[in-house]
Amino acid sequence: MTETGARLLVADDNKVNRLLLARSLELQGHRVASAENGAIALDMLAREAFDLLLLDMEMPELDGFQVLERLARDARLRDLPVIVTSSLEGVATIVRCIELGADDYLHKPINPVLLKARIDSSLEKKRLRDQQQELVRRFATSEVAQDLQQSGFALGGRRVQGTVMFSDIRGFTAMVESQPPEETIELLNAYYALMFDAISGHGGVVNQMIGDGLMAIFGAPLPLAEPPRAAVGAALDMIEMVELLNVDRAAAQKAPIRIGIGIASGEMVAGYTGTKARATYTCIGDTVNLAARLEAHTKRAQRPILIDAATQAALAGDIATDALGDVLFDGKAAAVAVFAVHATA
Amino acid sequence: MEEIDRTTFAELQAAAGAEFVAELVDTFLEEAPQMLAELRRALAEGNADRFRRAAHSLKSNSHTFGALALGAMARELELGGLPPDAAPIDRLDAAYARAAAALTRLARLDHD
Numbered sequence: 001m002t003e004t005g006a007r008l009l010v011a012d013d014n015k016v017n018r019l020l021l022a023r024s025l026e027l028q029g030h031r032v033a034s035a036e037n038g039a040i041a042l043d044m045l046a047r048e049a050f051d052l053l054l055l056d057m058e059m060p061e062l063d064g065f066q067v068l069e070r071l072a073r074d075a076r077l078r079d080l081p082v083i084v085t086s087s088l089e090g091v092a093t094i095v096r097c098i099e100l101g102a103d104d105y106l107h108k109p110i111n112p113v114l115l116k117a118r119i120d121s122s123l124e125k126k127r128l129r130d131q132q133q134e135l136v137r138r139f140a141t142s143e144v145a146q147d148l149q150q151s152g153f154a155l156g157g158r159r160v161q162g163t164v165m166f167s168d169i170r171g172f173t174a175m176v177e178s179q180p181p182e183e184t185i186e187l188l189n190a191y192y193a194l195m196f197d198a199i200s201g202h203g204g205v206v207n208q209m210i211g212d213g214l215m216a217i218f219g220a221p222l223p224l225a226e227p228p229r230a231a232v233g234a235a236l237d238m239i240e241m242v243e244l245l246n247v248d249r250a251a252a253q254k255a256p257i258r259i260g261i262g263i264a265s266g267e268m269v270a271g272y273t274g275t276k277a278r279a280t281y282t283c284i285g286d287t288v289n290l291a292a293r294l295e296a297h298t299k300r301a302q303r304p305i306l307i308d309a310a311t312q313a314a315l316a317g318d319i320a321t322d323a324l325g326d327v328l329f330d331g332k333a334a335a336v337a338v339f340a341v342h343a344t345a
Numbered sequence: 346m347e348e349i350d351r352t353t354f355a356e357l358q359a360a361a362g363a364e365f366v367a368e369l370v371d372t373f374l375e376e377a378p379q380m381l382a383e384l385r386r387a388l389a390e391g392n393a394d395r396f397r398r399a400a401h402s403l404k405s406n407s408h409t410f411g412a413l414a415l416g417a418m419a420r421e422l423e424l425g426g427l428p429p430d431a432a433p434i435d436r437l438d439a440a441y442a443r444a445a446a447a448l449t450r451l452a453r454l455d456h457d
Contacts, residue, residue, distance in 0.1 A: 013402075014376075014402050014405060015372055015376050016372055016373050016376060016406045016409060017406070019368075019369055019372060020361060020369060023361050023369075024360065024361060027360075027361070058398055058401050058402070060398075087401065087404065087405040087408065108405050108408070108409070109353075109408050109409045
C-alpha cells in the first residue's frame with residue numbers, strides 16, 4: 001500500500017541533512033515538518049499529530065537516544081513509528097536504537113529508494129496498529145467509556161430500569177457448515193456493522209457478541225428517555241438493514257439470511273463484571289432471561305420480533321403489534337404474554 | 346582522487362532535482378565553515394565530544410555530495426579523538442577549499 005500525504009517530522013541538527021531529507025520525503029508525497037534538535041522535536045510531537053518521526057542520533061540539547069527514551073515513557077507517543085537516520089558507525093549503535101524502540105535504521109547518506117520502502121512499511125505497520133486500537137475502542141462502546149470516566153471503574157451492580165434485546169441469525173450453524181469460513185467471517189462483519197449502527201442509532205449499547213448472537217441494553221449505563229420504544233425502533237431498523245443486506249446477497253447468488261429478535265423491559269441489575277483486568281458491562285435478572293427466551297421463541301412463532309408485555313405497554317399503541325397469547329418458557333414459573341411487532345419482513 | 350565523486354553527485358541531482366541540489370550546495374558552503382571553526386574551538390577547549398560531533402557533521406555532509414577526500418579526513422577526526430595540534434584541521438581546511446570549489450563548479454555546470 002502506498003500511503004500518501006502522511007505527516008512526517010524530521011529531527012536533525014544538520015541543516016543540509018534536514019533540507020535534503022525533507023525534500024526527498026516531499027517528493028514522495030508526504031507533508032514534512034523539521035526540528036533542529038531533540039528538545040524541539042519532542043515539543044512539536046506534544047503539540048501536533050505526526051504519523052512518523054525520522055530521527056538523527058547526534059544532536060545538541062537532546063540527542064536521538066534521549067528522544068527515544070522519552071518517547072517510550074510517553075503513553076501517547078509510545079506507538080509513534082521512528083526511523084533512525086544516522087551516520088554513526090558500528091552495529092552497537094543500531095542495536096541500541098532498536099532496543100530503545102526505533103522501528104528501523106537508515107545509514108546516511110540515505111538511498112531514496114530504500115527510504116521510500118522503509119517509510120511505506122512503517123506507515124503500513126502504524127495503520128494496522130491504529131486499526132487494532134480502533135477495534136478495541138469499538139468494543140468498549142463510547143457510552144460505556146463515558147460511564148467509566150464519570151463513575152470510575154467499580155465491579156458490582158446497581159438496579160436499573162431498562163430494556164434488553166437479544167438477536168441472532170436463524171439457521172446460522174447450517175450456513176457455517178455449508179460455506180467457506182472466510183465467507184462466514186465476511187458475513188458476520190457486514191452483519192455486525194449494520195446491527196451496531198441500528199442499535200447505537202437508537203441509543204442502545206451492544207455489550208455481548210457470541211458467534212452470530214448479540215445482546216444489547218437500552219437505558220443503561222446511561223439513562224435513555226424511553227428504552228422500550230428505542231429498542232423496538234432499533235429492532236425494526238435491524239430487520240430493514242438485513243433486507244438490504246439480502247439484496248446484495250441475492251445479487252451474489254447467496255441465500256438470504258433471517259434474524260430473530262427478542263425484547264423485554266423491566267428492572268435489572270447492571271454493572272461491570274469480570275476482573276479488574278478484563279471486565280464487561282452487563283445486565284442480569286429476569287428481564288434479561290425473558291428477552292433471551294423471546295429471541296429463541298421467534299423461530300417457533302415465525303415472527304422476527306417478539307416483545308414482552310411491559311415493552312408492548314410502553315409503546316402505547318404507536319407501533320402495531322399482535323398478541324400471540326401466553327407462552328410458558330423453560331425456567332419460568334408462570335406463562336407470559338408474548339407480542340409480535342409488525343415488521344416488513 | 347577526484348574531488349567529487351560524479352556518480353554520487355549525479356544520483357543526488359536525479360533524486361532531488363538539480364536546482365534543489367544547487368541550493369543545497371549553497372547551504373553546505375554556509376554551514377561547513379562553521380563546522381571547521383567549531384573543530385578549532387573544541388580543540389582549543391579540549392572538548393572531545395564537541396570535536397567528534399563537528400567532525401561527524403562534516404563527514405556526513407561530505408558523503409552526501411560525494412566529497413570523498415573531505416569525508417575521509419573528517420571521518421578520521423571523528424573516530425580518532427582530539428589531535429595533539431591543529432595540523433589535521435589545517436589539512437581539512439585545505440581539503441574543504443578544494444571540495445567547495447569543485448562543488449560550486451558542478452552545481453553551476455548542471456544548473457545554468
